[in-house]
Every structure is written in structure tokens, then in C-alpha cells.
Amino acid sequence: MCTDLIYTSRAMRILHKIFVSLKSAIILIAILTTLSILGTLVPQNLDAVEYIRRFPRIGHWILSLGFDNMYRSAPFQTCLWLLSISTLACVMTRWKSTYRKLSARLEKANGKEIKAYEAGRSLSGVLNSNWQDKFDKLKTDENGVMIGLKTSGKISLFGGMCIHIGLLFVLAGGLVGVYLGVEMVVRGSKGDIVPIAPVAAVRAARDADRLARAARNIREFSSEDPRLNELREQIEALHTQYKSGMASPAFRIGFDELWVENYQAPDGRTMGVKSWNSRVRFIDENHESEPVTVMVNQPVSYGDYTFYQSSWNKFYRRVQLKVEFVGDASASSQLAVDTSVFPKNIELKLKEPFNSDWSPFELVMVDFMPDFRIINDRFVSVSSELNNPAAMIVAYDHDGNIVGRAWAFPEDRMSLAGHVSNMPFRFTFVSAEPEYESGMQMAHDPGTPLVWLGCILFTFGMIMSFYVPYREKWLLVYPNGSAYIAISGNRSANLFSDDLLMLEQQLTETDKEPSQHV
């Protein structure tokens, strides 16, 4: 029992020594620096197969060390925890030395220490009568040497501690954010009312996403891994929690109005987006807020969340088309269509069926691409501007079978459509009204106040440490009447030469009236 205690206390002493040591702190900072560099060089949060494909030799290492999500990996988090402990140990050690300096600086000082200061010299003149007034405290040591001390800029002694306490707060706030904070994007178009789940439900969704990614990575290597079942159950439980949160949301957000402001050139051209704006309302069970405008750099808080305008999407839900009857298309051979009604203008809504008396088919615009391109054999839209609009229309019969497909392009590009249309109608793009979708980042981070407090402390600490000079002005008066002055502080000794000269003048100048010169 006694031996155990001895071992424990020895281990504690060793641990204390390690954490108090500056060397450990520097090593930890150096490791964190290296890991941070790696985190920017290794692509983050890809699927496991991607790492194996991109880095065939070290992919397995990246995955097993967790470097695919570096800043949440065990090595990185461990370093952060160790640095926090080391900083705490440093604060405690500093507190002791600062307290000693503040409370008993003169009591602990001795002549030998003062004479060892780089900025110091013997007084050439004789001390004036009121020299004692120039010092805050005086004492006489065991050798009969009188020691005087005057200090200034004491606040700078707290600088180092403030910096380290600030860093601790920042780290604590960061850790609180990592474990309790949530982020999510809500999207909505004009008129939409989107439910916002309570924080616990969003946290469940976040955890489910993380587990799903882990499960995907495990499955890539072994689809029979027994951990998969356990993960699946956990994910399902978390999904259920999220769904129940969505079923009884904390509140709803109504998108009343979305608009974009553009820069205008003198000739009236638009020169890019100036601002994206969303006017929204927050609706909960018994209350509806006044409409508020959310803009980039102007977030709005409601309930547990803060909403930030983070993205903007322009899309086209309604497209105006001109329809003409073409008798020679394959699907038209057995149709009896009144050709006198053509050409006809229609409006199709994206993915909504359109029935008419002039067509035996149900038409659905399955896709609309405002800036149509064919890249690598795939149909894509390269922007949200109507540079090369293309609508894909599918025709269904009464049984829901596809009976024809057609593309609609602007009039001047309709020659393309002939190659991809097998309907008895020719569709020409006329116009499309843009609609906007606002993407708002919603965040809840209970660690943020701690981080700001830490930043404030850190800033004040730096100001105190680097910009407030701390001075200790010393005087030694020996029993034989000779005197020695010295200055120490948190600046290099060569900066004290002027102060030293001034102190000497103050201590040796006589109390005569200054002479008048004409």
C-alpha cells in the first residue's frame, strides 16, 4: 500500500514535471503544426476508396491514423488535450511566480541578484537628501545594505498569464463546440415554410452522418464486418430521433421574399452580385416574429440558432414553350390531332404533369438546364444563367409508359432537337422566369462565448506582455555610503540605459533652485 502510494506520487511528480516543462509545450506545438500542415495537404473527408485510389501506398495509413479527418483524429485531439493540460500547468506555475513578484519582490531580493543585472552601475555622485522618496519600498538586509525598489508597469506581469488563460478558454470553447455544437443548411424558396428541428435532433443527425461515413469506410474493406450491424442500429436510432425532432420542430422559418442586388455599370450592365437577401419570419407554436432580413455578414438569431446567408441558388421551375405539330415523328403516325391549334404556347412546371386537350399524352418536363453543355457524354448545366437553355420533356401514355422524349431549345438552336426528339410535337424554348432558393447556414455553438472571452484575454495578455514595459528600479546603499543602481524588467538591458541615466540624475541632483538664464 505504502509502496503504491510512493509510486503514484512519483508518477504524479514526473507527469507534473512533463506538463510544466516548456520543452513539452514546444514539442506539442511543433507536433500540432506538423499535423495541421498534413491536414491541409491530405484531402479531407473523402470516402475510403478515394484514399486508396489516390494514395495507393499510404492510403491505409491515412485511414487507420484518422488523417482523412485530421482535425477530429485521435492524434490531433490528443495533442490538443495535452496542450490544454500543459497550458493549465503553465498558468498555475506562472501564478505562483507572479504572486511572488507582486507580493514579496523586495523581501526576496538580495544584493548579489541586483548586482548581476546587466543594466546597473555604481553611483558616481553623492545621494541627495530626498532619495528615499524615489522608492516605493526600502529594506535593510543582514549585511546592513539598504535596498530600495520602485516598480512600474506591474500589469504586464499578468500578460503571460492572460495569454495562457485566454488560450485555455479558446481550447475549451473549441472542444465544447466540437461536442455540443451543430451546423446545418436550410434551403427555401419564396413562400416555403421549413421546419427547424430542435438542437438535440440536429445533433443526432450530425452524429448519424459521422457514423454513416465510418460505416461506409468499413464496408469498403469488409462488407461482413460485425461492427456494421452495430453501426446500422445506432444510425437508425439517431435517424429516428432526428425524424421525431422534425415532426415536432422547435419552430418554422418562412421564406417571405428573396432577392438579389447586382452592381450596375454606368452603361446599365450588371457587374456581378452585390448582395443576396432573404426576408424571413420565424414561426413557433404561439408566436410569429416580425419579418427580418438576413444578408451575408448580417446573421439573425432566433431560438437556439443563428442563421447566416451562406449560399444562393437560381433555378427555373416554370418554363414557357412553343409547341408545333410535326406529322412525321414516329409517335405521331396513328394520332388524330387538330393541327389548326398549333403553334401553341404552354407553360410547363418542372417535374409536374401537364395534360391538354390537344395531346393524348401526359407531358412532364423532367429537367431544365439553363446553360446546357455535353461534357464527358453527360448533359450538364454549367451556370444558372440562361445562356443555352434546354428543357427535357417526356411523354407518358395513360398507363404511365414512356412513349416519347423531346428536347426544347431556343429557336436558333432547334436544329439540335431533331436528333433527340421522337414525339409528334416540336417544343421551342420561349422564356423562363428565374426563381431563387436561399441557402442559410444555421448554427448553434455553445462554446462561442468561451472562445470570444479567450480571444479578449489573449489580446489583453499580448498588449500587457509586449507593449507595457515592466521596470524594477533598484538602489543598493552600502554601509560605507557608496551606492549602486540597477534596472531590470521585461525588456532587453540596452533599452534601460536612458532610464539608468535618468535614475542617477534623480538620485544625485542637488536641491538647488534652478538658475535663471536670460
Add this chain to the structure above:
Amino acid sequence: MYETWIFGFSMVCYILAFVGFSANISLDRRNLYMPSRAVAWAGVFAALVALAMRWQSAGHPPLSNMYESLVTLSTFIAFAGLVFTRNQPLPMLEAGTCVTSILMFGVASVFSTDVKPLIPVLQSYWLHLHVSLAFVGESLFAIAFILSYLYCFRKIMTDSAEKSNFADFREKIACYSVVVGMPVAFIAGMILLARYLSLHPSYSERWLGLVWGVILPACVAMVVLILLVWMYRGTVHKGVEKWLPDADSLDKMIYRAIALGYPLFTVGGLIFGMVWANKAWGRYWGWDPKETWALITFLVYSIYLHVRLARGWNGTWTACLSIVGFIVTMFTLFGVNYLISGLHSYAN
């Protein structure tokens, strides 16, 4: 339009000032010092006027793209160099800040000078606070870098004269690596940048400007300087003895520059950046490459301050740390924008 001419005038001033400072050192003409300083001040004022004109015409501070960032930083460096030496003449440092500003302006001229309206996320007063304060900090890091370079140069020159200046062989290697390696690293970096620009059609033939305007002159200047220093090493040694303070004083100056720059960079680059990110993106920290590299810069200088203040390190190794810190700073400014994509990619 006019501001381009004024920037050009400012560069001419820096070149004249550099020539003046060099003549002051090499010909031992003390009376050239103050005129050279006056010319350098004229260059700084001209650049400040040009920046103000650009600000006025664009409606936002010139901090929103690579060209604007580089000309602003080059002005800040020249300004910081002159302020830093106001009480203690140090023509070698002043010449160094002139060269750094000229090179930065040379690199800046490769990028588009067009004034573009700010994207929504940049329309914030935090742009002024975050970027400008970070640049002031970085310009002081540049001063520390030049002083560290001069420190290593002085150590080598003193060593060649006294044969026993270095405490050990590793220190000697470190000093030679800095003095020879830094210009080589700069040229290698510029070649990489030219290669990157040549592969991107949007930069058209601008990379040729980098080759003819920066890389070739830098190579020629480097070779000529090495030859001159080698041929006249006795004279150079005397000049160094006369015009450079002793290694200890240089070391203290490096510390002073970093002690001034570190709080400004931390507050401007990191803390204000965090506040702005929280307002714009909904989180104060997202491990975006730019953020991470700013943190790495902060960590490197934190190591410098810890080893110097608490462990009492000084001399060659802390000078090397200061050099590493500035390389990281420059990578944060350039490398991250071109090699790693992230939320700060608009800075391209």
C-alpha cells in the same frame, strides 16, 4: 489608371533608394544615407497615394485580390522598414526592405490590375480590420526576416575573418543554408508560380512577365552579388563590420520586430478573421486551408517567442525560426491560394 503610373514612380524611388543605400555601404559615403532615405520615403508616400486613389475609385480598400494585396503589403514593408530604422540607421535593412518591396511589386504586376466589385462576403468592415492588421503584422515579420538574413550573413562574414565565430558546425551549415538557400528558394518559388500561371489560360502570357521581370533579373543579381562578395570579401567584411550592428544587437532587433508583429498578426489575422468568419459563414473556425496556415504561422512565431523568452535561446537558431516563420507567412499568402483550394480562393 493614374495609380499604375504612381506605383511605377514609387518603384523607381525604391530602386534609386536601393542604389543609394548600396552606394552608401559599399563606397562608404555617409552623405548618401539621408538622401536615399528621403527617396525611399517619397516612394512610400507615392505608393500610399496610389493605394488611396485605388481605394477611392474602387470603393473598397485595395485588399481584395492578389494584385492589391501584394502592392499593399509591399508598401507596408517599405514603410515598416523606414519606421523601424528611424532612430538607428541601418542601411542594409533599408536596402533589404526596398528589394523586398520591388520584388513583391514585380510579382504583383503579373496579376490582373482590374478593379472588380467586391463579392458579397467581402463587403464588411472586417475586411479593413482583418486584412490590413494582418498585413502590418506580416510586414514586421518581413523586417524580422531581412534582419535574420543579415544576422546569418554577418555570422558568415565574421567567421570568414576570424575563423572561430560559429559555436558548432551545424550553426555554420544553418547560416550558409539561409544566406544561399533563401535566394535559391525565392527563385524556385517564382519558377513554380510561372509554371502554374503558364498552365492556366486565364493568365495568358503573364507568366512571361514573371520570367523576364522577376526571375531573370533576380538570377543575374544573385550571381553578380555572389561573385562581388567573393571577389571583394575583405571590403565587404569591413563594410559589414561598419554598417551592420553586432550579431547580438541584430538578434535583439529580430525579437523586437517579431514582438511587434506577433500581436498584430494574431489579433488581425486570427482573431478578427475568426470574428468575421463567424459573421459570414456561421462558424469562427472551419479548418479552411487559409485559416489553418494562418494558425501554423501563429504557432511558428509562438515557438520562436517561447524558446527565446522562456528558454533563453537566441542567435542563429532563433534567426532560423524567424526565417521559417516568414516562409510560412508567404506560403499562407501565396501557396495556399494557388496550391490548395478553399473558402479563401477568391483571393486569387
